[in-house]
Amino acid sequence: MEKLEKVIEESLVGDRIDKAVSTMDAEWSRSQVQQWIKDGLVVVNGKPVKPNYKCSLNDVIGIEIPDLEELNVIPEEMDLDIYYEDADVLVVNKPKGMVVHPAPGHLTGTLVNGLMAHCKDLSGINGVLRPGIVHRIDMDTSGLLMVAKNDLAHESLVNQLVAKTVTRKYRAIVHGVIPHDYGTIEAPLGRDQKDRQSMAVVDNGKHAVTHFNVLERFKDFSFVECKLETGRTHQIRVHMKYIGYPLVGDPKYGPRKTLDLGGQALHAGILGFEHPRTGQYLEFEAPLPDYFENLLDDLRNNR
Numbered sequence: 001m002e003k004l005e006k007v008i009e010e011s012l013v014g015d016r017i018d019k020a021v022s023t024m025d026a027e028w029s030r031s032q033v034q035q036w037i038k039d040g041l042v043v044v045n046g047k048p049v050k051p052n053y054k055c056s057l058n059d060v061i062g063i064e065i066p067d068l069e070e071l072n073v074i075p076e077e078m079d080l081d082i083y084y085e086d087a088d089v090l091v092v093n094k095p096k097g098m099v100v101h102p103a104p105g106h107l108t109g110t111l112v113n114g115l116m117a118h119c120k121d122l123s124g125i126n127g128v129l130r131p132g133i134v135h136r137i138d139m140d141t142s143g144l145l146m147v148a149k150n151d152l153a154h155e156s157l158v159n160q161l162v163a164k165t166v167t168r169k170y171r172a173i174v175h176g177v178i179p180h181d182y183g184t185i186e187a188p189l190g191r192d193q194k195d196r197q198s199m200a201v202v203d204n205g206k207h208a209v210t211h212f213n214v215l216e217r218f219k220d221f222s223f224v225e226c227k228l229e230t231g232r233t234h235q236i237r238v239h240m241k242y243i244g245y246p247l248v249g250d251p252k253y254g255p256r257k258t259l260d261l262g263g264q265a266l267h268a269g270i271l272g273f274e275h276p277r278t279g280q281y282l283e284f285e286a287p288l289p290d291y292f293e294n295l296l297d298d299l300r301n302n303r
Helices: 017-022 030-038 111-118 151-162 235-242 290-301
Strands: 002-007 042-044 060-065 081-085 089-094 142-148 167-175 182-186 189-192 195-201 209-217 221-228 266-274 281-285
Touching (some): 017 042, 030 042, 142 151, 151 266, 182 235, 189 235, 209 235, 221 290
Parallel strands (some): 142 266
Antiparallel strands (some): 002 060, 042 060, 089 142, 167 221, 167 266, 182 209, 189 195, 266 281
16 A cells, blocks of 8 residues: 655645645545545544545645556457447447446446457556546447547546537437527536436535527427536536426436336437547537437427
């Protein structure tokens, strides 16, 4: 177990301890650091602290970094829907119901398992459980994902996400008839204090912006396109619920009475980015899955 120390400088005074620790290594995620804090592996001036501890000048942070657990992610042959691939990047259309990367309860059958069988050269920046994964979409959301095949590509794609230059457009069906054609939802997102497994609009949450436009209206539903400016966990699902138009089929954020679709009607249909090596702008579009098209047909027939 590796031990590190850091003395809090003026620039970090007032920051939460998890944020301060995260600045020590770019490969440490905030969630990973928060888990270390909960496990008592992070101390301030020799004493354990809570994740919301605010740093003071000259605080001495001590960290015990646990040894990496040897995890064996097994490559699995899958019929992946590859839209683009070269030596640096890969774009894949993930089906509804597939988990992106292994996690407790989902160690096999994930997109990563399939990617590892498809290509041997994925970036290692996000560790053994998430090789090549730059961003993700929820298990029951279908659509396009960009995958990095080396660390140069990974860093470029992440930087583009941070700079908000990646085009990410989703199609969704929501409850209710939205009266206006266009809208922007700007509301901070964080963990729901009443349900830590869910996200919510909270005062101290992370900045989040979703733009939407209505494509079609039905008797009790609307077909919308949502464009992400930021990419927070469950962003579209929470934002649309926040303005009173939750996604159809959403088991977590939808109304009690919704359509049984095996998950939310949400599809990441358009993805665009600059190629990390050539700088050329690439954009891809994946058609709506069959269940989504069938639902639209049913709604059109029952206007």
